[in-house]
Amino acid sequence: MCAIFGVYNHAEAGTEAYLGLCAQQHRGQESAGIVSCNNGVFHAEKGMGHVADIFSKRKLAKLLGTAAVGHTRYATAGETALKNAQPLTVDCNKGVLALAHNGNLTNAHEIRSRLEASGSIFQTTSDTEVILHLIAHSRESDLTAAISEALNQVEGAYSLILLSGNRLYAIRDPRGFRPLAHGVMPDGAHVVASETCAFDLIGARYENDVRPGTMLIAALDSDGAGGVKEERFAEALPPAACIFEHVYFSRPDSLVFGRPVYRSREALGRLLAREAPAAAEIVVPVPDSGTAAAIGYSAESKLPFKWGLIRSHYAGRTFIEPEQSIRDFGVKLKLNPVREILEGRSVVLVDDSIVRGTTSKKIVRMVREAGAREVHVRISCPPTISPCYYGVDTPTRDELIAANLSVDAIREFIGADSLQYLSLDGLHAAVEDSPTSRFCSACYTGEYPTNLVQESQIGRCRG
């Protein structure tokens, strides 16, 4: 996962991009970058780590210009190098281009092989770089036409922000896998972001989403008054918005795909309570991601909501472990049980997912050691059985516990007294606005909305 952010016609574009990334820090903590454009001159700053640590006042001061694009990147095994930090900036026959990508192209491997055969060189291992090659190779002299031509060759998930010397493009793939919202600032500047929580911080107003298969184009060279225009580069395909954004990934205070995430989360908890009640005494969330669903579960079940696990404010930092290893050290640094609440109680523990099962096992053990009499685990979505090829960093099928064990075997593994997941129908009921589904739930069903070549060839590198 990643976050992207773009702004144009703003006097402090670089600093706004910085704030837009700060607000979306939860979407990617491996690296971050911002590219600004000042009268056709580009400036880039990138680094490994958190946004607040990468950008100093001195660096932001260098990011001159009225347009900027930013990106934060999620840590994925192996490919954590600075060279893959985005936005990618290149010089080509279409001028200088800076590109930020959230998503994953499913045919990047094929295109890359073809381009390499014809003599192209690649400086990153990111699938994003192929888009820039395709734009450069296009015979269209107009940049917008070249982008359209390029996009019609790639498949998969992409929300893109592309900055040229005089335009900023905000683009979504024809199925709209990943979010991309459009907002307006009080002074008229336009902004685009993965999540609307970025707009809240900088005081922008959400307008609408970039529509699948279209690009918003803002001209930098005009008087700025002209604003943006929308251009369609492909027919919209059946919608496939990532349901996992609502289940787990996005912040609850964001609108994602135009819908409040909090609304979905609480509804997931309510439906879970109906489908999977528990003969227990209290409802305890695994904070912070399980909190909203637990509130819904409590409200529906009438079991009291209790703050039985405390999340440390310093959970994101790196700590040194003693040599005499402490059992469950990593989880203990992040969460601590409240014995006063748990002791002697039968507890419903609400979480948003079980991936490998090891963390859940540690949390259940911790809750029991704090005195809980019974632990009933409730998960606010169905079992995760298939990897995502559209930009979410799920592990391989072999590592997904639900792809390999039955629910009862998982229950035994994590040591719970009972374990229940929300049904697929429940999931859709909780997040849909209309009878027809607009979401991709392939991670729960294995039914992918695009044709996939051999999994091993997709190259799960992600922008």
Place this chain on the structure above:
Amino acid sequence: MCAIFGVYNHAEAGTEAYLGLCAQQHRGQESAGIVSCNNGVFHAEKGMGHVADIFSKRKLAKLLGTAAVGHTRYATAGETALKNAQPLTVDCNKGVLALAHNGNLTNAHEIRSRLEASGSIFQTTSDTEVILHLIAHSRESDLTAAISEALNQVEGAYSLILLSGNRLYAIRDPRGFRPLAHGVMPDGAHVVASETCAFDLIGARYENDVRPGTMLIAALDSDGAGGVKEERFAEALPPAACIFEHVYFSRPDSLVFGRPVYRSREALGRLLAREAPAAAEIVVPVPDSGTAAAIGYSAESKLPFKWGLIRSHYAGRTFIEPEQSIRDFGVKLKLNPVREILEGRSVVLVDDSIVRGTTSKKIVRMVREAGAREVHVRISCPPTISPCYYGVDTPTRDELIAANLSVDAIREFIGADSLQYLSLDGLHAAVEDSPTSRFCSACYTGEYPTNLVQESQIGRCRG
């Protein structure tokens, strides 16, 4: 406020001290230090900032020995220099001594003047240094006797951990203002800490509190099997445990003064709901410190609990503000309202205190801008009207809004539709275990349990 931590008879004493400070990081983020003792040789590491940033693997490796004492310090205006970072280590006729202090001595100024007149030199501005001078000046040749003599000269609040070449002392003043808990590790090592959440992280079991007017003494030079002995250095005075630890300062998962903090917090919320009901639709906490009280308020009032303000996981970091200042920037980086919850609703906002009033004003404005119809603020303690002279970093009387304005004037200032505080009786009812109060609530009453000289002379520097 500060946190202190001590450990002895443990092979990795330095690293355990580090973890003990990590768990108590919320008690002080200005500076931190650890001193270990290895066969009579002391090693010290200190720094400014967060514990996780100060101590590297290389530094911890230098902290050899089986005993260690650690300290984290709260940022207070003016006196933020490294020289004041604790533990303080000195060499004197009683040998090398390392001292960590949580609290504030009310007669430090007088003693310091007297010592300076007789030729003593001071290298810090901390009140803690006078204790070391008094120990060194004692004619008692035995260290324990010298410590007793010194403590009988100081007044005020002190929980202390003192490490000598062959003993570790854990000490509480005769009124027991500040907490100090004693625990045992599975391998028999003894630990002391301000809060028991430190024990949870390292797997220690809470035994009891160090009793007011006594010191626990652990001998390092013996076989270690002897464990600890308790020695009384002063008659216990009427108890005056800091009630603010239960209202705000401690972590809800800690036992403080032997009582679960979470129990007090939820009870504060329940009593608040009874005393100060609101004709509203939902209860929203100001996270994280208001969460438990809000849960109690919701349970008692039957108004649904809603997660209407999201606290950023990155709130503790430093961010760069744009020049075109954003209104309420600081608060927005920490908290973001959930429009989905707040829009059109009448909201009870539960918080644990109003100090200067400016933050509350910004939060109320933020909640209104997210669409709340009415905002009813409920505070889970009485108005804070007096500064603390026992170790809590409250502002001066002039800055305390409740010392200067009526409740209704405060309501107007923060822009709420209604504002109510918990009564003093309610406060005590929520935290007491017995009919007789054992708490100091001077910050709410102005009735101080010790004689105070002129305020201006107390020198509100703190250990």
Place this chain on the structure above:
Amino acid sequence: MCAIFGVYNHAEAGTEAYLGLCAQQHRGQESAGIVSCNNGVFHAEKGMGHVADIFSKRKLAKLLGTAAVGHTRYATAGETALKNAQPLTVDCNKGVLALAHNGNLTNAHEIRSRLEASGSIFQTTSDTEVILHLIAHSRESDLTAAISEALNQVEGAYSLILLSGNRLYAIRDPRGFRPLAHGVMPDGAHVVASETCAFDLIGARYENDVRPGTMLIAALDSDGAGGVKEERFAEALPPAACIFEHVYFSRPDSLVFGRPVYRSREALGRLLAREAPAAAEIVVPVPDSGTAAAIGYSAESKLPFKWGLIRSHYAGRTFIEPEQSIRDFGVKLKLNPVREILEGRSVVLVDDSIVRGTTSKKIVRMVREAGAREVHVRISCPPTISPCYYGVDTPTRDELIAANLSVDAIREFIGADSLQYLSLDGLHAAVEDSPTSRFCSACYTGEYPTNLVQESQIGRCRG
């Protein structure tokens, strides 16, 4: 200017490359990088600044493998970004390639335009990147053949080290502008470096220079015993070794173009004394670069050699200047005059060049203020009148004082009592081994050994 270094068939290739760059640090202090190859897997580490500051023990430990290539880069205005730090690493149809370049291509601009027109994208502003594109575009499937084809398209100065998954290439252009020496370590490993001082540090023995128009190829995949083979990719053209390496740039303890630099430097001083004697009392070098020539001048003139200007050991660091600016602050931090030596004396000041004239002016003033009666400046080469297009970072013609003023006007500008340069004949006499010149001295003559397009189009970016 830059330094390059390569090593293969060595167990600690990454660390040897690090040492090879440390020894050549004087050739470039802007950025540095090392790429190693371990069984076909590449690892890269780069950074801005000094070699010793960029590479930690932890980073070197990551540079696994038996082959490595390193590069340090000289600070040039504008293009100081990390993205231009070398070695450049790309993935293409010839596999992964890492390339380090010392020199400057005179037709890079044309080739880049052509490549961009055909759809290539560029991620750096370095001329080095075009070489990689040309290799990738070659229809030759064999890497060696592809490199040959690429090199036959570029013009100008290039000493290159290129690392592929199973070979290491060391290459010099057909005129041999820039140095590249080949050495052997006691354990048989082969090394290549810009200067032989790198061999001295790691205990390697100088073998010979890579011959102009050839490449040394070492196979990594074999048993390593096979060593290296030489392959010619172009006919050697009339030699044009950079004379400035002997005048100023190289370390005096290096062999450069097979000739001891110290021998040249001292000879420059001796001939200068013959051509430009001075009626003075002492000879003082501008350390360190003028030292060897001053020793020669003193020996020939019989005037005593005196250490009248002290160079600070900390000259390379960055210092903060007071607001009340100190006259000649920058020069004073680097050099301090010895009044004891200079007071009342007539001094010959020997330096290796006058570029803009401002530093010389400050030094002359400093020497006078220390009491010198007369200051006779002697320069151990002719006036620098033309920019270099082959890899030396000379300023533009407009900034070169000797391109704009007569010798007497320069004398007046710098405030010397007399000023004399070595003649062109003297210069050649001092550095040549045979009657026929093998050096390029275009910076002193304006006669360039290659055809040049419009100066403004050369794009004086450098590898």
Place this chain on the structure above:
Amino acid sequence: MCAIFGVYNHAEAGTEAYLGLCAQQHRGQESAGIVSCNNGVFHAEKGMGHVADIFSKRKLAKLLGTAAVGHTRYATAGETALKNAQPLTVDCNKGVLALAHNGNLTNAHEIRSRLEASGSIFQTTSDTEVILHLIAHSRESDLTAAISEALNQVEGAYSLILLSGNRLYAIRDPRGFRPLAHGVMPDGAHVVASETCAFDLIGARYENDVRPGTMLIAALDSDGAGGVKEERFAEALPPAACIFEHVYFSRPDSLVFGRPVYRSREALGRLLAREAPAAAEIVVPVPDSGTAAAIGYSAESKLPFKWGLIRSHYAGRTFIEPEQSIRDFGVKLKLNPVREILEGRSVVLVDDSIVRGTTSKKIVRMVREAGAREVHVRISCPPTISPCYYGVDTPTRDELIAANLSVDAIREFIGADSLQYLSLDGLHAAVEDSPTSRFCSACYTGEYPTNLVQESQIGRCRG
């Protein structure tokens, strides 16, 4: 060894102190500190490492005020902690005092024992701290009188700069072991420094030395016009200026004890040539400390001076050594031989001292490996046979090679063809201005100018 620097009545006192320390960086690289005083308010900044690395623009901006004192400290085994970094700042009945010390007290141990017995506590292991205790303990209410009383109790070597809220004192012990020069800036501000090279950088003019047994006192509170007055606190004792300052420690461009160091160094070389001629072909210095003596040796002997060992500009940095250790790695990073000069030659190698002998052994080996036929080592002082108790960091007697081996045995150890030292008479002849010696040469004679208690009790900690 250490450097001290003081300035008063200057608008940028903190920054001038920084520059004064930069110029004297060679005297101590372990730690540095500056304390400034602004209308009675003190500010301190200290750190480990080089001056240029410790002080940022931000830190210098905090050092407000018109008076400042600075100190750099030499790395000595064991006691390298930040707590010992100077200036030491304390608060006592004489007000706030900041003290910087160059030298070593020979009765610090006794005084400290006595003070500890009477209840004083010590926060450093530095002998400097006892001076502050003695000042505080003085019954004299006037600060100047109290300082006098304190100084009359200590013995040994001390040049001191002491800053109070309204005065700056510059003090030298009655024998004048260590230097302390007094200068005036163009705007009238007064400065004091260990070496006059500090004056050159900031544009101050040397006035005279602080006279042994006296203190210069500058009043800060007046209009500044009053300047400084001198006050004697003790009768001058027979002078004992440290001769090693002229042999090795000071910069050659400084005046030390009022005499140009360069003059002494060159004279040492000349006398060495007369006393210890060599049947050799060239004279080569071990740079930089042996350079001036080698020039003198060359001039006197008529053997040509050659720059046969190159000192790296980056010698002061820390480098990572490969695991396959390189022979003489440390020396090779600092010095590299010039084969062109040394090959086949008989060489006189001029150095300023042999301490343990190991470095000399490596240099001789390096020179031989570069082809020298014969190596004749000449040392510009007598054999070092006794430790210094007055502030120079010589090793213990057991480690001093000349305290344990004959000159011929040392020659054999270092592998030279011949080895000769300058005689004691020659040493004095080279540095004295008058027939009566004013220098301490105890390190060469073992005859100490003060009574010493048991060596083991002196506690060779140094200010």
